[in-house]
Amino acid sequence: MFDKKYLDAYSEHVKAEFEDEHLEANAQERILEKTFKKIELSSKGQKYRFKGIKQKKKSIVVACFLLLILSGFINATPVNALYQSIFQFIPGFGIVKSEEDMSISRATTQSYRMASNGAFIEIKYAYVQNNSFVISALTNINYGSSMMTMDGTGERIGVSGKSKLGLYLLIDGEKTYASHYVEASSYGTDVKKISGTFYLEKALKTSIVTLGIDDFEAPIEIVLEEVKAGDAPDKLGNGLFIDDIFIFADLKREGDVAILNMSSVLPSEYRNLRFYLFDDEKAFYASSIQIIDSEGNGYYPNEKKRQYNNADIDTFYFDIPEHKTGLKVVIPQMIYDTKVMGEVKVKKPKLGEYIAVDQRYKIGEIELNFKGLAFVSKENDETLKAIGEDALRYDFEATYQANSKQSVFQVFPEIKVKTGFEYARTNSMGIAPYWTSKQRAGCYYSVFDAQDKATKLSIEIKCSNVLIGPYELKIEAE
Amino acid sequence: MNDEILYRRLLMRDQQALSAVLNQYGGLLKYIIGNTVVLTAEEIEECMSDALFLIWQRIEKYDNTKASLKSWIIMVTRSAAIDYYRKTAKHKKTVFIEEVSSTLIFQEAFDLLSIEEIIERLQMLPPPDNEIFYDRFILGENMDRIADKHEISKENAYKRITRGRLKLKEIFAKEGL
Numbered sequence: 001m002f003d004k005k006y007l008d009a010y011s012e013h014v015k016a017e018f019e020d021e022h023l024e025a026n027a028q029e030r031i032l033e034k035t036f037k038k039i040e041l042s043s044k045g046q047k048y049r050f051k052g053i054k055q056k057k058k059s060i061v062v063a064c065f066l067l068l069i070l071s072g073f074i075n076a077t078p079v080n081a082l083y084q085s086i087f088q089f090i091p092g093f094g095i096v097k098s099e100e101d102m103s104i105s106r107a108t109t110q111s112y113r114m115a116s117n118g119a120f121i122e123i124k125y126a127y128v129q130n131n132s133f134v135i136s137a138l139t140n141i142n143y144g145s146s147m148m149t150m151d152g153t154g155e156r157i158g159v160s161g162k163s164k165l166g167l168y169l170l171i172d173g174e175k176t177y178a179s180h181y182v183e184a185s186s187y188g189t190d191v192k193k194i195s196g197t198f199y200l201e202k203a204l205k206t207s208i209v210t211l212g213i214d215d216f217e218a219p220i221e222i223v224l225e226e227v228k229a230g231d232a233p234d235k236l237g238n239g240l241f242i243d244d245i246f247i248f249a250d251l252k253r254e255g256d257v258a259i260l261n262m263s264s265v266l267p268s269e270y271r272n273l274r275f276y277l278f279d280d281e282k283a284f285y286a287s288s289i290q291i292i293d294s295e296g297n298g299y300y301p302n303e304k305k306r307q308y309n310n311a312d313i314d315t316f317y318f319d320i321p322e323h324k325t326g327l328k329v330v331i332p333q334m335i336y337d338t339k340v341m342g343e344v345k346v347k348k349p350k351l352g353e354y355i356a357v358d359q360r361y362k363i364g365e366i367e368l369n370f371k372g373l374a375f376v377s378k379e380n381d382e383t384l385k386a387i388g389e390d391a392l393r394y395d396f397e398a399t400y401q402a403n404s405k406q407s408v409f410q411v412f413p414e415i416k417v418k419t420g421f422e423y424a425r426t427n428s429m430g431i432a433p434y435w436t437s438k439q440r441a442g443c444y445y446s447v448f449d450a451q452d453k454a455t456k457l458s459i460e461i462k463c464s465n466v467l468i469g470p471y472e473l474k475i476e477a478e
Numbered sequence: 479m480n481d482e483i484l485y486r487r488l489l490m491r492d493q494q495a496l497s498a499v500l501n502q503y504g505g506l507l508k509y510i511i512g513n514t515v516v517l518t519a520e521e522i523e524e525c526m527s528d529a530l531f532l533i534w535q536r537i538e539k540y541d542n543t544k545a546s547l548k549s550w551i552i553m554v555t556r557s558a559a560i561d562y563y564r565k566t567a568k569h570k571k572t573v574f575i576e577e578v579s580s581t582l583i584f585q586e587a588f589d590l591l592s593i594e595e596i597i598e599r600l601q602m603l604p605p606p607d608n609e610i611f612y613d614r615f616i617l618g619e620n621m622d623r624i625a626d627k628h629e630i631s632k633e634n635a636y637k638r639i640t641r642g643r644l645k646l647k648e649i650f651a652k653e654g655l
Contacts, residue, residue, distance in 0.1 A: 011549040023504040034527035
């Protein structure tokens, strides 16, 4: 197999130097400096040992509270069930709504980190909810690439190897592996975020648990404190209701750095509320979350610090001098997703054909109309010329209630193709142009395998919407 | 510095070898990154630093019996550029129109594979269509440039890329991927 190295033959003739891409000496120096810093950070083997339960003097770190009355931000409609919900606050995670019979009984009060020979695991938070033990962690431990087994003719006869880390909980000296496990890579490095859930056959009797990863020599002990019911949290003022959405701001100050963690509780028809703006979204909304101090000085997030700390997009790092007080959070807008809505079955149009659909969806204060779809040639569409493919174009129109603060940001049809008697997803690529806040119509493009041959489609819609502010949350006394 | 010495110095964790990589291949790295994702000058430098860091981290996985160091560096750079695109672009099905790159269109087929495994498959793609496919998929060159370079029409170039994709699909299908 390796006698044929067509790629090597090609690479040999690829120019190593492109005149237009010449790098100046200063640029080379900057690039190398950044690289050496990354190497240094990745090789730091800091050991943190558990030294006992940290007592936080000021705040109740895990609290269970009942919200009955709010001032200032309740809208004029009848009080809804959310206002009378029980919320729990988990440090490092944020606010959760505690359902009946599903309350959180224990949770960590701090993060924990263990390192050995350049590898590390950091437990961001963990909690016990009924029979489940849930953790969120960061780690750079790898499980190695898969191995291919070949026969004598060079044909593959098997693939073996691990597909996930062996994350375990040690209970009574026995390893219990996570029953549910999700992994996501972080910022092009070897650091991964892992979320794991363990099913507990028996209630945990101890407040100290041991977690580990197979092939990592240093398991980590964490402490789970009991949730204290009935305490009024001193963080109550950090919460804000906006219609059926509840947002919560948790601030931690470490010298001249302020770390803000935002979390939310949403009605069932919404998902993934965020305050963070990705780079391409900044063309539409000038800024993301901001902090203002008592003197009116404004501070914007330090994105590089967030990335270096491998923090999620709901955590923001600010450079705020330690002596500045009276901080409040200003949120210019929030972006959230809707759930998938309303299946429509349509005939797939032929090239150049348009099929009207006229299906309407109610999303909060927005009415979205799926007007129709067309199969468009790449020769007739500037967007498609750029990708060199014919595509299906889905057209939408939106109507907003008077004075509504909600607007459509993107629309994403979920498409299944009829194969035999069933509809199934297929390999596809989508282009979802952004809508400006003034825009009332937009579209979506999809290209999928064998689209020329498809005859019928099943389409469900979901959107990404914007809730325009500004909204303010006071997070620190003066 | 020849590639063999460069490889050995990287394996010995000599950080100055990264300076040599940048001297020899900096223009090529920048070219690939610039074709894969639309970035400012500062972002390009950040992405190039990501590529160098990835080279540093993965050098032990490089096998000189399976590919030349140059091929490997090219593919590591491509991988770093795609990772940078993904971390800066919106997730899920969002693709910003001007940022759609040829490099990304076929990417989903390779998402399950490591860099070294991708190289193994690409090594198997025979002429006459492989060069144009590599130009588009690896270097991220646009169709106008490809057509000029190979002195063919754009339509012809599209057809040859499609043939290259089909050939690769056959290679994947043989392996059950």
